[in-house]
Amino acid sequence: MQVMTEHTERDGDYEHHGGFPVYAADPDNGGPHFGRLVEALRTVQDLAVSTAPPPEVIAQAAEQAEALAALLAPYTAPEGHYPAGRSVGLPGRGSLLMLPWTVEKFDRTGVRSTGVFRRYHMGGNGAAHGGVLPLLFDDLFGMITHAAGRPISRTGYLHVNYRKITPLETPLVVEGRVDRVDGRKTFVSARLTEPDGTLLADAEALMIVLLPGQP
Numbered sequence: 001m002q003v004m005t006e007h008t009e010r011d012g013d014y015e016h017h018g019g020f021p022v023y024a025a026d027p028d029n030g031g032p033h034f035g036r037l038v039e040a041l042r043t044v045q046d047l048a049v050s051t052a053p054p055p056e057v058i059a060q061a062a063e064q065a066e067a068l069a070a071l072l073a074p075y076t077a078p079e080g081h082y083p084a085g086r087s088v089g090l091p092g093r094g095s096l097l098m099l100p101w102t103v104e105k106f107d108r109t110g111v112r113s114t115g116v117f118r119r120y121h122m123g124g125n126g127a128a129h130g131g132v133l134p135l136l137f138d139d140l141f142g143m144i145t146h147a148a149g150r151p152i153s154r155t156g157y158l159h160v161n162y163r164k165i166t167p168l169e170t171p172l173v174v175e176g177r178v179d180r181v182d183g184r185k186t187f188v189s190a191r192l193t194e195p196d197g198t199l200l201a202d203a204e205a206l207m208i209v210l211l212p213g214q215p
C-alpha cells in the first residue's frame with residue numbers, strides 16, 4: 001500500500017493542505033505491541049456491547065478499565081504524533097474510530113479495502129448500524145482523494161444508498177474512485193459488496209480542496 005510517500009504522484013498544488021497539521025505514516029505501526037493493543041481494545045468494545053455480566057464482574061471490569069486509562073493518560077500527544085490513524089500497516093490505520101479494514105489497493109485509479117463489520121458495529125437485528133457505513137465511505141473517500149494526488153479535502157456532502165442489509169462477521173469489499181474533478185471539487189463514488197459482487201450499499205460524495213489556512 002502506498003500512502004503519503006515521496007513516490008505518490010501528486011497534483012502540482014498538492015502542498016496546499018489547508019490548515020491541516022503535517023502528517024506522516026508511521027513506518028513502525030506504533031511499535032511491536034501497538035497492533036496487539038488495538039485488537040484487544042476492539043475485542044473489549046465487542047464485548048462491552050454484547051455481554052451481561054453480574055455486578056461483581058462489572059465492578060472488576062470497571063476497575064481494570066480505569067487502571068488502563070490511568071496507565072495511558074500520561075502519554076497523550078499532539079495530533080499526528082501518536083500511532084493511531086497513522087499506522088497504515090494495521091487494520092483501520094490503528095485507529096479505534098475507523099473500521100478495522102485492510103487497504104488492498106491504493107492508487108490514482110481508486111482504493112479498495114476489505115474487512116468485516118464486528119459485533120461492536122451492530123445496529124439492530126444482527127445487521128450493521130446505518131451510521132457505520134457513512135464512516136466507512138467517508139474514510140475511503142478521504143483515501144481516494146489522497147491516492148489521486150488531490151490536496152487535502154473535506155467532505156462537502158456524502159450520500160449513501162442502503163440497498164441490502166449489511167451483515168456482521170462477513171468478509172466484504174468496498175471500492176471507489178474519483179469520477180470527476182472540477183476545480184476544488186472532487187466527485188467520488190464507491191460500492192460496498194459481498195465477495196460475489198452482491199451490492200449492499202453505494203455512495204457518492206463531494207470532496208472540496210481546502211484553501212490555504214482553512215481548518
Ligand SMILES: CCCCCCCC/C=C\CCCCCCCC(=O)SCCNC(=O)CCNC(=O)[C@H](O)C(C)(C)COP(=O)(O)OP(=O)(O)OC[C@H]1O[C@@H](n2cnc3c(N)ncnc32)[C@H](O)[C@@H]1OP(=O)(O)O
Binds near residue numbers: 024085211
Ligand atoms: C494520516 C497520516 C498518514 C497516513 C495517511 C493515510 C491516508 C489518509 C487519507 C486521508 C487523509 C484524511 C483527509 C481528511 C478527510 C476528512 C474527510 C472528512 O470527513 S472532513 C469532515 C466533514 N466535513 C466537514 O467538516 C466540512 C465542513 N465544511 C467546510 O469546512 C466548508 O464547507 C468547506 C471547506 C468544505 C467548503 O467551504 P468554502 O467556503 O471553502 O467553499 P464553498 O465556496 O462553500 O464551496 C466550494 C465549491 O463547492 C460547492 N459546495 C460546497 N458544499 C457543497 C455541498 N454540500 N453540495 C454541493 N456543492 C457544494 C460550492 O457550491 C462551491 O462550488 P463552486 O466553486 O461555486 O462551483
